[in-house]
Amino acid sequence: MSNQIEESQQQSPDSTENHQCNDDGDFVDPWTVTSSSQSGPDYDKLIARFGSARVTDDLLKRFESALPAGTKLHHFLRRGIFFSHRDLEPILNKIEKGEKFFLYTGRGPSSASLHVGHLIPFIFTKWLQDTFDVPLVIQLTDDEKFLWRGLKIEEVKKHALENIKDIIACGFDVKKTFIFTDTDYISKSRAFYENILKIQRLVTFNQVKGIFGFGDSDCIGKIAFPAIQAAPSFSTSFPQIFGTGSKCQLCLIPCAIDQDPYFRMTRDVAPKLKYPKPSLLHSTFLPALGGAMSKMSASDANNSIFLTDTANQIKNKINKYAFSGGGGSVEEHREKGGNCDVDVSYQYLRYFLDDDDHLEQIRCDYSSGKMLTGEIKKEIITVLQELVAKHQQARKEITTEIVEQFMTPRELNFVNTSTTTTTTK
Ligand code: TRP
Secondary structure, three states, X not given: OOXXXXXXXXXOOOOOOOOOEOOOOOEEEOOEEXXXXXXXXXXXXXXXHHOOEXXXXXXXXXXXXXXXXXXXXOHHHHOOOEEEEEOHHHHHHHHHOOOOOEEEEEEOOOOOOOXXXXXXXXXXXXXXXXXXXXXXXXXXXXXXXXXXXXXXXXXXXXXXXXXXXXXXXXXXXXOOEEEEEHHHHHHHOHHHHHHHHHHHHHOOHHHHHHHHOOOOXXXXXXXXXXXXXXHHHOHHHOHHHHOOOOEEOOEXXXXXXXXXXXXXXXXXXXXXXXXXXXXXXXXXXXXXXXEOOOOOOOOOOOOOOEOOOOHHHHHHHXXXXXXXXOOOOHHHHHHHOOOOXXXXXXXXXXXXXXXXHHHHHHHHHHHHXXXXXXXXXXXXXXXHHHHHXXXXXXXXXXXXXXXXXXXXXOOOOOOOOOOOEEOOO
């Protein structure tokens, strides 16, 4: 990746230049996220650089009033964790008219075990699926991790299957969800491959260099790959779900903001294919235990909470490694209070404690110094132990047959209502 510094403004087309890095030490692209600040990347600057839009209070109000009666906005939206978007309005229009769209998200199977940060898009996508009763496709880019990580084909395929069990354990509805690995689905679906080809013909090497920072010595697999992540944004890649000869349904992609470059490219090619541009909802990154400046990596067991961790491991890791925004001594902490912006326990509570009143109480008590670091750690330990235990229980129930059901290309159970544009080319 190039480390060039670049500023950008909102512009059309979505993708022209390499927007990953800026002058404040944050670096965000699909393969690397680093921040030079203990409170994490400057997300306002990211929005400006990527040319996306903030999820404003007005938009949230509209979102809230579009919800079925009795449903509350997810706390990821209430707390600005899904903070940025592209074209959310057309999706809200659909919802308001009672019309359908579909959801698309994914995971790169770089390792067999997920950490709690990996759950964020899936927890949120499940909420969207349950709330709006819409079909969902989930892509596992085993090909991407083969190309980028130097892993063997058998390894990435094995990781993908393990990851799929964790994804299913998040509670997706088998009647409404299709999960696929690229190596498998490409071999089964002509429609998917044809969309990939159409996209590949529309994007030049020069453009992917600009968007992704590829260089002359990157292998050609990398250069061609973005089309494979783009193609599921178009419902015509899934004739078994949406019908053949079919019209292209609107797509909403919940993802962490580092995936945006793929979809900037996708949104640029969409009109040329007479397909609707996919809409996006972007999330922030969960910090690593060592704080937002350290990297949350699957290879450093002590810097994240894994879904395979025992209750004891969770307790020990949080106590030992969770970066504290508390005072240097009890006296200092009582006097000055803790800094919630950098405190990893507090940040994790924002993501994983649903109860707003409880969270606010913790925030007041911790920042005033009334609550000590050991005490806030105890709060997050309880929340994570419960989350991980529940996940492990659900995962135990996932048999090979269940995995096969999710991975079989098939009709899904939803009403195929209105549409936008028809396929050409
Ligand atoms: N490239 C993503 C990763 O490495 C995986 C992915 C594929 C994805 N399709 C997606 C993520 C759509 C979000 C939305 O994790």
